[in-house]
Amino acid sequence: MKYSANSTALSQANAVFVAVFEDGTLSPSAQQLDTQNKISDLIKSGDISGKIDEITAFRRQNQHIIVVGAGKPGEINERQFKQISQKAFQAVKATSAQTLVNALTEVSIKDRDLYWNVRFGLEAIATESYVFDRFKSKKTDPIKLQNVIFHTDDKQAQLAVQHAVAIASGVKSARDLANCPPNVCNPSYLAAQAKTLEKRTALLTAAVLGEKEMAELGMHAYLGVSQGSKNEAQLAVMTYKNHPNPHAKPIVLVGKGLTFDAGGISLKPAADMDEMKYDMCGAASIFGVMNALVELQLPLNVIGVMAGCENLPDGNAYRPGDILTAMNGLTVEVLNTDAEGRLVLCDTLTYVERFEPECVIDVATLTGACVVALGQHNSGLIATDDALAEQLLQASQQTQDKAWRLPLSEEYQEQLKSPFADLANIGGRWGGAITAGAFLSNFTKKYRWAHLDIAGTAWLQGANKGATGRPVGLLTQFLINQCR
Template structure:
């Protein structure tokens, strides 16, 4: 999709030829504006057809004096600018989607802040996304061009560039998340990662079974041993800052299909287990965006990827495996496999002497029960890191919620036959999973994002969401813009207070 930025007020927007013109109307704005659009807004308000509530719309077909075939007036309401813009754009798209518009013009009745512009662009791209990879007669995405009209285009160039990069990253993550398991094997996912290295400052290394065995990643190998598809360990590097600058490390769970192993999942909706690599997809999406924006930050992406399948060699309940860290793990449930591949990747992350480590995983159904599909679960050992991720999520409209990591939650992971068990009881399942990972996270500030509820949607809207690419990208851009020192100071203060 092509995005263009133009200096457009309401008067100029009326002359723009398009399949649809979306006008985001703030309370009190536009009614006194001269021209056809100002007159429409005033008349609609006077008739009570355009309430000042976010998401309320009025669509008109070929109104007099306006070049666009369809005009949608969509109220912003008086809420936060970014949230209001997203709601208004999504509501407007519902009005015009059946017409399959190819060119859309998006304008505001008054001023626009960067956060609102970004939210509007991302929302329009999200709503118009179409998956086609495995369809023989698929209709491609109809929407080809979006013109974003603002009072002063030069002041919004950076905001639009960030929004477009976020769109590219989210759609890359969606694309690979949506592909079925036979079109997204570990080998194919590794090739997708390699394709990202065409961008400046990005390098990709892919390790196979021999290299992973040499690293003694026994937990990762144990999960993969029941599949005919060979595992891959993907290492992405983005070097945007000096070599001496410690990198941010992102670790993405890459189970390209999850049967549950010997602890077999129920058949109903097992097809959705193709989405069990959405953590990996989000890391790929972030690197796609980094390649466009080229921010001044160093980032490492680690993706352990394999299938969790059954054959005569498959991991069994009661087996004890040895992780890269040397810790032994009793596998009480083979469907708790994500934490097994992540624990070895977290141990590997320590070699980069990271500023912080964030893992992203569709880890537990318990997190879905706790938070539903609205917020991702956030666990962190460092208050500064937790605050930075939460703030990034709010800014990107990709929210998370911090969960506890009290030591008492680890009691259920004790076992007589190994250093730790891979599951505890049902109570607090998302937390005990995080406590398991914490054992392998090392000394650097560490956070875990459980995206089991937010990575994809079920039902009629089934498909990957691309989350939390927006959150992670905003977090990294904040680090590039100098927020890291403040976060470290806040972290030190919180640790001092706890001591």
């Protein structure tokens, strides 16, 4: 599907989105199309109330008119605007229209400008049009709609289209990768995606470390998790260079890539264990961000790292009670083999010191405790640097890819004490999302660091089960902001 911003004549489109408000006001485009009082008559008869989420569709000659209820003028918020955009798109999908003019650009979102109207509208349509049927014998019928034109000539709207298209592409690539079954998407497959991305642009190179290289580096915490699987651990490093100063320090993004997590010897319950293919959503989101970055060609140096691994219980699997030596020399007593993500990440966080980063942000489906604390709406944010945390929270607020900062203080380190090693890999029942972050902080002393726990936000359960692509939007916006 192609997107653009242009004040194309409304009459030239197969379909049009126009807005009507609760006070009976018609948006300018709705007024223009109301030549025979069709919309006005529907308002007078009570068939159109203008309430949010109300969709009324009718045909005028060869044109589909989708009248969208937009509530009270100037009071609609971001979430509501995305919802009405998606619902309107559902209506147009059922038609034969190939070209849509989206005149919801005339709806004012509270405390937002036209740029965000177009960003949110495009991203909402891209989300609603997502299909993953790669493994189905009968494919989903393709959407007939080919072109979406946002009804404005504003330059900021055109910039919004550019940004939103790249982010939507990144979100799709993250979702596609995460939705793959674990018998296809293993650590080697994950690393191969990095190599595929390398072929798209001269701005990015990819390198892969296998278990032999990891052993030589002393990454024994990472390798301890992997030793129960026949599939070798793979650490994929994607290096994007486009900063005007080639020596500028890179921003490093690290993603947990447990392509399947059975919990190891500390085996997970059987119910819903299929969803543990999503334990690589951190890595998938980094892949999505790097895709968006390649599309946008931002003037930055960025390194994306996908830490691929499997956690399975065979005769060679690591055990509760084992003591592992991490790459930085710290020893870790394993109290629960299902707290494996932090063991993979701690060595990866040490490994990226070699890049002398401007900052490091890791993304991981790390703890069920974060889901208990924040539900499925906010990702958990932990940081050792206040300025970095604020930048991420700003990007979160801008994109509505929500995050909430959790505390990090010395008291939480007390919960990680072990009588036999430098650290235990779990800190007990209380504050589990925070003690996991506290554990990781012991391996981030040489740079500014932040951690995003996306265990609650990376995928949906139930009838709509599937990866969400979060936090690709948040992280890409963070990178866009670094260029201003």
